[in-house]
Amino acid sequence: MSVDGDRRRGPERSRRLPREVRERQILDAAVRVFSEHGYHYASMDEISDVAGVSKPMIYAYLGAKEDLFTECIRREAIGLMEAISKGVRSELTPDMQLWHGLDAFFGYVDDHRESWLVLHRQATSAGGPFSRQLLEMRARAITLIDALLTKTASSEGMDSQARKGTEAHAAALVGACESLADWWLDHPDIPARVLATRAMNLVWMGFGDLMEGNVWTPTHPES
Amino acid sequence: MSVDGDRRRGPERSRRLPREVRERQILDAAVRVFSEHGYHYASMDEISDVAGVSKPMIYAYLGAKEDLFTECIRREAIGLMEAISKGVRSELTPDMQLWHGLDAFFGYVDDHRESWLVLHRQATSAGGPFSRQLLEMRARAITLIDALLTKTASSEGMDSQARKGTEAHAAALVGACESLADWWLDHPDIPARVLATRAMNLVWMGFGDLMEGNVWTPTHPES
DNA sequence: ACGTAGCCTTACTCCGGAGTAGGTAGCGGA
DNA sequence: TCCGCTACCTACTCCGGAGTAAGGCTACGT
Known part of the structure; x- marks a missing residue:
C-alpha cells in the first residue's frame, strides 16, 4: 500500500x-x-x-527557505503587475483605464489562484521581510489609482474637498479588491468580469457622488 | 549588561x-x-x-499551543462582536444602524490593535482550524449587512436587479473594512470616525446608485 | 497535627525539519 | 583515455521549541 x-x-x-x-x-x-x-x-x-x-x-x-519564498513572491508579484499593465492603456479615459485594470486583476487571480494565495494570504501574514514586496506593490497600485481619480477629479472641476480624499479612496479600492479576491476563492462560481464590474461600481459611483458633494452624514435626513 | x-x-x-x-x-x-x-x-x-x-x-x-491560539481568537472575536452589537440598535433606520456598526468596528480596532492583528492577520493566514472562527464571524457580519441593504432596497421599491447583488455588495463592504483597518495600522494618525464615514460613503452611495439603476458599464458614455 | 488538594516550578525529553558534508555520474575537451 | 567540471544525490547533523515528569510549597479542613 x-x-x-x-x-x-x-x-x-x-x-x-x-x-x-x-x-x-x-x-x-x-x-x-x-x-x-x-x-x-x-x-x-x-x-x-x-x-x-x-x-x-x-x-x-x-x-535558504526564506530566500526561496522571497523569490516566489517576487516572481508572482511581477507577473501580476505585468498582467495589469497590459490592461491599462494610457490613451484611454481614466474610467476605462481603471476598469481594464480591475478586469486584468481579477482575470489574473482567476487564472493563478495559487499565485494569488501565496502572494496575498501568505506573504501578508508571514511578516517581516516578506511583506515588503507586497506593501511596495500595493503602494504602487494605490498611487496609480490615485492618479486616475485625481485626473478625473480635476477634469471634472472638483478640488480641495474631494481631492485630499483620493488617496484614501484609492487605498479603500485596493483593499476592497484584495478582499473581494480572497472572498472569491471560496465562491469560485462567479465570473471574473462580474467581480471587476462590481468593484468598479462600488468605487467609481461612490467617487462620483463624493465629487458632486453628495455625501452621507450621520444626520442624513433620508428615509 | x-x-x-x-x-x-x-x-x-x-x-x-x-x-x-x-x-x-x-x-x-x-x-x-x-x-x-x-x-x-x-x-x-x-x-x-x-x-x-x-x-x-x-x-x-x-x-497545547493550538488550543491556546484558538481560545485567543474566540475571546477577541466575541469582544469585537459585542462592541459592534452595542452600536447597532435595531430601532434605528438601516443606514444609521450600518453607520453605528461601522463606527463601533473602527473604534474597537482603534482601541485593540493587538487583538485585531491576532484576529485578522494571524488567524486568516495560519490556516486550518483557526480561520473557521474568522470565517464564521465574517459570514455573520455579511448576513447582517445584507439584511440592512435588503431592507433598504425593498423599502425603496427596488427589486430583482439590485436585490440579488446585495450579498456580494455586503461582502465587498466587509472586505473593504477589513482592508481599511489593516491599512490603518500603518497610518495611525487618522481618527476612527473618519474611517467609518469613508467606508459608509464608499458603500452606501455606491449602493444608492445601484438601486437607482445608475450603473457604470464599459461602454459608459460619460467624459 | 496531619492529610490532601491544588497552585506552581525546575529541568528535562524528543522530534520535525532546516541546512550540509561528501561522494557519484555523465559530458566536454585534450 | 584521462582530466576535470558541473549537475546531482544520499545520508547525515543539529537545534529550536513543543510538550512533560516529577516533585515542592501553601492553605485549608478536620
Whole structure:
C-alpha cells in the first residue's frame, strides 16, 4: 500500500538539465506547496519532492527557505503587475483605464489562484521581510489609482474637498479588491468580469457622488 | 549588561492566584505575543514569560499551543462582536444602524490593535482550524449587512436587479473594512470616525446608485 | 497535627525539519 | 583515455521549541 510515495512528483525525474530550467521547476513547486500549506507548514523536503529534485539543489540555486519564498513572491508579484499593465492603456479615459485594470486583476487571480494565495494570504501574514514586496506593490497600485481619480477629479472641476480624499479612496479600492479576491476563492462560481464590474461600481459611483458633494452624514435626513 | 532578562514580565510575579485570574493573564500575554511575532514565531516560553507564569501552567489551564491560539481568537472575536452589537440598535433606520456598526468596528480596532492583528492577520493566514472562527464571524457580519441593504432596497421599491447583488455588495463592504483597518495600522494618525464615514460613503452611495439603476458599464458614455 | 488538594516550578525529553558534508555520474575537451 | 567540471544525490547533523515528569510549597479542613 501507499504506492503513493512519489505520486506528486512533477516532471518525470529527468537528468542534467540546465540551471535555468531547474530554477523554474523549483519555483513552480515552491509556489504550489507554499500556497497549499502556508509558509511555515511547507517543508523543503516536500518542495524538492514536488519539483522532482533533491533538497541540496534548492539550496544551491535559490538559497535558504526564506530566500526561496522571497523569490516566489517576487516572481508572482511581477507577473501580476505585468498582467495589469497590459490592461491599462494610457490613451484611454481614466474610467476605462481603471476598469481594464480591475478586469486584468481579477482575470489574473482567476487564472493563478495559487499565485494569488501565496502572494496575498501568505506573504501578508508571514511578516517581516516578506511583506515588503507586497506593501511596495500595493503602494504602487494605490498611487496609480490615485492618479486616475485625481485626473478625473480635476477634469471634472472638483478640488480641495474631494481631492485630499483620493488617496484614501484609492487605498479603500485596493483593499476592497484584495478582499473581494480572497472572498472569491471560496465562491469560485462567479465570473471574473462580474467581480471587476462590481468593484468598479462600488468605487467609481461612490467617487462620483463624493465629487458632486453628495455625501452621507450621520444626520442624513433620508428615509 | 542585559539586566533585560525579565523586563517584559507583566504582573509582578505573585503567588498562588486563583485559576480564573491566571487564565486571563495567560490569554492577555498570548494575544500580545501572537500579535507581535505571529503564530508560528511565537514561542510558548515567551508567552509564559510575559504572563509571569511557568510553561506547564499554560498546558495545565489552556492546553497545547493550538488550543491556546484558538481560545485567543474566540475571546477577541466575541469582544469585537459585542462592541459592534452595542452600536447597532435595531430601532434605528438601516443606514444609521450600518453607520453605528461601522463606527463601533473602527473604534474597537482603534482601541485593540493587538487583538485585531491576532484576529485578522494571524488567524486568516495560519490556516486550518483557526480561520473557521474568522470565517464564521465574517459570514455573520455579511448576513447582517445584507439584511440592512435588503431592507433598504425593498423599502425603496427596488427589486430583482439590485436585490440579488446585495450579498456580494455586503461582502465587498466587509472586505473593504477589513482592508481599511489593516491599512490603518500603518497610518495611525487618522481618527476612527473618519474611517467609518469613508467606508459608509464608499458603500452606501455606491449602493444608492445601484438601486437607482445608475450603473457604470464599459461602454459608459460619460467624459 | 496531619492529610490532601491544588497552585506552581525546575529541568528535562524528543522530534520535525532546516541546512550540509561528501561522494557519484555523465559530458566536454585534450 | 584521462582530466576535470558541473549537475546531482544520499545520508547525515543539529537545534529550536513543543510538550512533560516529577516533585515542592501553601492553605485549608478536620
